[in-house]
Amino acid sequence: MNTRLAWAVGLTALVALPFAYRDPYHLHIMVLILIWSFAYTSWSIMGRFGLVSLGHGGFMGVGAYVTTLLWNHLGVSPWIGIPVAMLCAGALALVVAYPCFRFRITGHYFALVTLALSGIVLQIIIATRDYTGGSLGYTPERTKGSHILALQFDDKIVWYLIALGVWAGGLAVWYWIDRSMSRYAMEAISEDEDAAAAAGVNVTAEKLRITVISAVMTALAGALYGQYQMFISPDTVSGIAVSLQMVFAAVVGGIYVALGPTIGAIITIMLAEVLRVGFGTKAVGWDNLVYGVLLVLFIIFLPKGILGSLLAWVKSPRKHRDG
Amino acid sequence: MEIFDIYLLEALVNGILLGGVLALLALGLNLIFGVIDVTWICYAELVMIGMYGMYYLFSVYHLPYWVAAPLCILLVAALGAALHFLVIEPLLGAPPINQLLATGGVLFVLQSFATVAFGIDFRNLGIRLPVLALGEMHFSYARLLAFGAALVGMVAVYLFMTRTYTGTAIRAIAQDRQIMALMGVDTKKIYLITSALGGGLAGLAACLLVLQYDVHPFVGLSFGPITFLICVLGGLGNFVGGFVAAFLFAEIISLGGLFSDLEWGYVLAFAFFIVMMFVRPAGLLAKRS
Numbered sequence: 135m136n137t138r139l140a141w142a143v144g145l146t147a148l149v150a151l152p153f154a155y156r157d158p159y160h161l162h163i164m165v166l167i168l169i170w171s172f173a174y175t176s177w178s179i180m181g182r183f184g185l186v187s188l189g190h191g192g193f194m195g196v197g198a199y200v201t202t203l204l205w206n207h208l209g210v211s212p213w214i215g216i217p218v219a220m221l222c223a224g225a226l227a228l229v230v231a232y233p234c235f236r237f238r239i240t241g242h243y244f245a246l247v248t249l250a251l252s253g254i255v256l257q258i259i260i261a262t263r264d265y266t267g268g269s270l271g272y273t274p275e276r277t278k279g280s281h282i283l284a285l286q287f288d289d290k291i292v293w294y295l296i297a298l299g300v301w302a303g304g305l306a307v308w309y310w311i312d313r314s315m316s317r318y319a320m321e322a323i324s325e326d327e328d329a330a331a332a333a334g335v336n337v338t339a340e341k342l343r344i345t346v347i348s349a350v351m352t353a354l355a356g357a358l359y360g361q362y363q364m365f366i367s368p369d370t371v372s373g374i375a376v377s378l379q380m381v382f383a384a385v386v387g388g389i390y391v392a393l394g395p396t397i398g399a400i401i402t403i404m405l406a407e408v409l410r411v412g413f414g415t416k417a418v419g420w421d422n423l424v425y426g427v428l429l430v431l432f433i434i435f436l437p438k439g440i441l442g443s444l445l446a447w448v449k450s451p452r453k454h455r456d457g
Numbered sequence: 458m459e460i461f462d463i464y465l466l467e468a469l470v471n472g473i474l475l476g477g478v479l480a481l482l483a484l485g486l487n488l489i490f491g492v493i494d495v496t497w498i499c500y501a502e503l504v505m506i507g508m509y510g511m512y513y514l515f516s517v518y519h520l521p522y523w524v525a526a527p528l529c530i531l532l533v534a535a536l537g538a539a540l541h542f543l544v545i546e547p548l549l550g551a552p553p554i555n556q557l558l559a560t561g562g563v564l565f566v567l568q569s570f571a572t573v574a575f576g577i578d579f580r581n582l583g584i585r586l587p588v589l590a591l592g593e594m595h596f597s598y599a600r601l602l603a604f605g606a607a608l609v610g611m612v613a614v615y616l617f618m619t620r621t622y623t624g625t626a627i628r629a630i631a632q633d634r635q636i637m638a639l640m641g642v643d644t645k646k647i648y649l650i651t652s653a654l655g656g657g658l659a660g661l662a663a664c665l666l667v668l669q670y671d672v673h674p675f676v677g678l679s680f681g682p683i684t685f686l687i688c689v690l691g692g693l694g695n696f697v698g699g700f701v702a703a704f705l706f707a708e709i710i711s712l713g714g715l716f717s718d719l720e721w722g723y724v725l726a727f728a729f730f731i732v733m734m735f736v737r738p739a740g741l742l743a744k745r746s
Contacts, residue, residue, distance in 0.1 A: 186554050233735040241553055242496055246689045247734050253682050254727040261720030374682055378498075378561050385558055419572030419674070426565030433559040434547050 148298055152291040161290040167396075167403050168297035169359050170383070174395030175304040176351035177380045179311060180344050182389045184241075184324035188377045189230070189248030192255035193223045193349045195372025197356030199259060199266060202274045202366060205284070207265070212274075212285040216357045223353030224346050226251075231345045235338045238327070249374060256373035271367030274360065285361050293362050300358060301396075304351060308392050311347070316340060382429050388439025397441045464715060467594040472711030473704065474596065477604035478665055480703035482680065483687040484611055484696060485658030491631045491694030492651045495545050495556045499564035501681025503540075503656060506567060507533040507663025508672035512580050522584070530660035537656020538649055545652070546645075564677070571674035579671040586668065603665035610661050611700075614654070627651055631694065683710075683723075686730045692740020702741055706730075 152161060177190050200219035204210040210218075230251050234244055259266050266272055277284045287293055311317055319340045322330035331337050360366040369375065379402075387398025406421040413420060436443045486500050497503075510532050514525035544563060548556045586598040618624035630637045630647050638644050670676065687706050691698030706726050713722030733741070 184552075184554065186557070230731065237735055237738045239734060239738055242557065242693065243689060243734070243738070245554070245557060246496075246685050247731060249682055250686055250727045250730050253686075254724055254731075257720045257723045257727065261718050261724060374678060378564070381558060382562065382565070418577070419569040422565050422569035423573060426562045426567075426569060429562030429565065430544055430559050433551075433555050433562065434544070437551065437555055 145302060149295070152294045156291065158290055161294055163403065163407060165290065165293050165297045165362060167399050168301045169355055169362065170403060171396040171399040172297070172301045172304040173352055173355035174380055174384045174387070174399050175308055176348050176355060178384045178389045178395045179308060179351070180348040181381065181384055183320040183344065185341065185345065186245045186381065187248040188245050188374065188381065189251035190352050190380050191373045191376035192252035193227065193352040194356035194376060195255045195259060195368065196223045196226060197353030198360035198366045198371040199272070201357040202272060202360050203265060206275050211283050212357065212361055213283070216354065219357050220350045220353045224350045227346050227349035228342065231342055232338070235341045240327070249377070252372065252374050252377045256368050259368045259372055269368050271365055273365050276364070286364070297358065297362070300354065305392055307347065307351065311344070312392070316343065320344060382425070386429060386432050386439055388442030390438060391442050391445055394439050394441045398439070401440070463594055468711045468715040469708065470594070470596060471600065472708035474600040474604045475711060476704035476707035477607040478662060479683065479687055479707050480700050481607040481610055481658060481662050482684045483691065483699040483703050484614060485655040485662070486684055486688050487691070487694055487696055487699045488651060488658070489655040490688065491696070492627055493541070493545065493648050494553070496560065496685070496693070497540070497655070498557060498561045499567055500659060501677035501684060502564050502567035503533055503536055503659040504663045504666065505571060505672065505674065505677040506536060507660045508667040508676065509571060509575055511664055511667045512582060512672055515582050526664040529664055530657050533660030533663060534653040534657035537659065538653040540656070541649055541652035568674050568677065575674065577674060579673045581671045582667055584668060597669070599668040603668065606661065606665055610658065614658070623647070623650060683726070686727070690730055690733055690741060692742060695740050695742060698740045698742040
C-alpha cells in the first residue's frame with residue numbers, strides 16, 4: 135500500500151511540476167528524458183528476459199518515419215498515423231522474430247539478426263531519400279501554432295504532460311507484465327528453453343508476445359520524438375547507434391527494475407547536457423566517451439545497473455555490498 | 458546489351474575485390490570468436506583507430522607507407538591485446554551478452570575518443586593510386602592491392618595456425634576449452650596472443666582500407682555491421698564459412714549497387730542475411746543435424 139501511495143504522490147508532483155516551474159529549457163530536457171525513458175523501458179521489457187535486441191533503432195525509425203511520411207505525403211493525421219506506424223513496427227517485429235524464435239536463434243545470434251534489422255531500416259531510409267530526405271533528415275510539415283489534429287503544440291507544458299502520460303503508461307505495461315504469468319514463463323525460457331517447453335510453456339508464442347509489445351511501444355516513442363522535435367534524421371531515431379544507445383542506457387540504469395531505464399535516461403541525457411553546456415562545442419564526443427567508459431565499468435562491476443544494485447543493497451546491505 | 462555486360466563484369470570483379478578485404482575482417486573476428494567465444498562489437502572501431510594511425514604516421518610524421526603499415530599493424534595488435542586484458546578477461550565468466558555489451562561500450566569509447574582526439578573531419582592519405590584499365594573495365598589499384606594483401610594475410614594466418622606450436626594450441630583451445638588447460642597449455646597466454654592476432658588483422662585491414670576510404674570517427678559503422686553479419690552468415694567461428702560468406706556478401710552489395718543505389722545493395726545484403734538465418738541458422742557451411 136505504501137508503494138502505491140508513493141507512486142500516487144510522485145505522479146501528482148510530476149503532473150503539477152510544469153504549472154509551478156516553467157523554465158522552457160528545463161522542461162525541454164524533461165520531455166526528452168521522459169520520451170527516451172519510455173523508449174528504454176520498452177526495450178527493457180524484452181531485454182530483462184535475456185532477449186537482447188539491437189533492432190530497436192529500426193522500430194523507432196519505423197515509428198517516426200511512417201507517422202511523418204503519412205502526414206506529409208498523404209495528409210493523414212498523426213492520430214491515425216501513429217497507430218498505423220505502431221502496427222507496421224509490430225508486423226515487422228513479427229516477421230523477423232517469428233522465424234528467429236521458431237528456429238531457436240538466441241543469444242549472440244538473435245542480437246546480430248536484430249542488428250541486421252536496424253541496418254536494413256537505416257539503409258532503406260537513406261536509399262529512399264526522395265521521400266524521406268535521406269541522411270539530411272526530415273521535418274513534419276508545420277501547421278500554424280498549436281494544432282491538435284496535427285499533434286503539434288507550441289506549448290512545452292502540453293508536450294510534457296503527453297510525454298509524462300506515455301511514460302507512466304510504459305511503466306504500467308512493465309508492471310502488468312511483471313505480475314503476469316508471462317513473466318514466469320519468460321524467466322523459465324531464459325533459463326532453459328527445453329525445460330520450459332517441457333513444463334508446458336509455449337516458448338515461441340510467449341517470446342513473440344513480449345517482442346511485439348516491446349516493438350510497438352518503441353515505435354510510439356519514435357513517433358512522439360518526431361512530433362516533439364519536429365525533425366527526424368536516420369542518426370537520431372534509427373540505425374545501429376540508436377539501438378546501442380538504448381541498450382546502454384537501460385543497462386546503466388538497471389534492466390531488472392521498473393525505473394532502471396528511466397534512471398539510465400536521466401543519467402545519460404543529463405550527462406550529455408551538462409557536458410554540452412559546460413564545454414560548448416569542445417564537448418563533442420566527451421559525453422559518449424564518459425558514457426562508454428561508464429558502461430564498460432558498469433558491466434564489469436555493477437551488472438545490475440545503478441538502481442538495481444541500489445535496491446538490492448537497501449534490501450539486504452550485507453549480502454550485496456559488492457554489488 | 459554490350460555495355461551492360463561490361464558493367465556487369467566490372468561489378469562482379471569489384472565484388473570479388475571487396476570480398477577480399479571483408480574476408481580479412483571476418484577472419485579476425487572469427488578468430489576471436491572461435492577461440493575466446495566473445496564477439497567484439499567494436500572490431501570495426503579498432504580498424505578505424507588503425508586508419509587514423511596510418512594517417513598520422515604517413516601524412517603527419519611522413520613515414521613511407523611500407524614503414525608505417527607494419528607499425529600500424531603492431532599498434533592495433535597491442536590495442537587488441539589491451540582490450541582483451543582490460544575488458545574481456547574480467548568478464549570471461551559473465552553471461553555472453555554482458556561481454557557483447559561491454560565491447561559495445563568500448564565501441565562508444567573508441568568512437569568518441571577519435572572524435573575528441575582527431576576531430577570529425579574526413580581525412581585521407583592523399584595517395585591517389587592509378588586506375589587499371591582492362592578493355593573497357595576500370596579497376597583501382599588500391600582495390601587490387603587490398604585484395605592481394607588480404608589474401609597474403611589470410612594465407613599467413615593459415616600457415617601460422619597449422620604449422621606452429623602456438624597456432625596448434627589456438628586451434629586446440631577452440632575445440633575444447635577445458636581439456637587444453639589440463640594438457641599444459643596456458644589458456645590466458647593463448648587468449649592474449651589470439652586477441653593480439655585478431656587486432657593485427659584489424660590493423661592490416663586498416664592499412665588497406667585507408668587507401669580507398671577517407672577516415673573519420675564513424676567510419677567503423679559503415680563496415681562493422683557487415684563484418685558481423687558475414688561472420689554469422691558463415692557460422693561464428695567457422696573460418697571457411699566466413700570466407701565464402703564474405704564473397705557472397707560483397708557480390709550482393711556490388712551487383713545490387715549496379716542496378717540501383719549502393720544503399721539498395723546493402724538493403725539486399727541485409728535482407729539476404731535475415732532470410733539465410735532462417736534457412737541455415739547455424740551458418741552457410743554447417744552440417745545439417
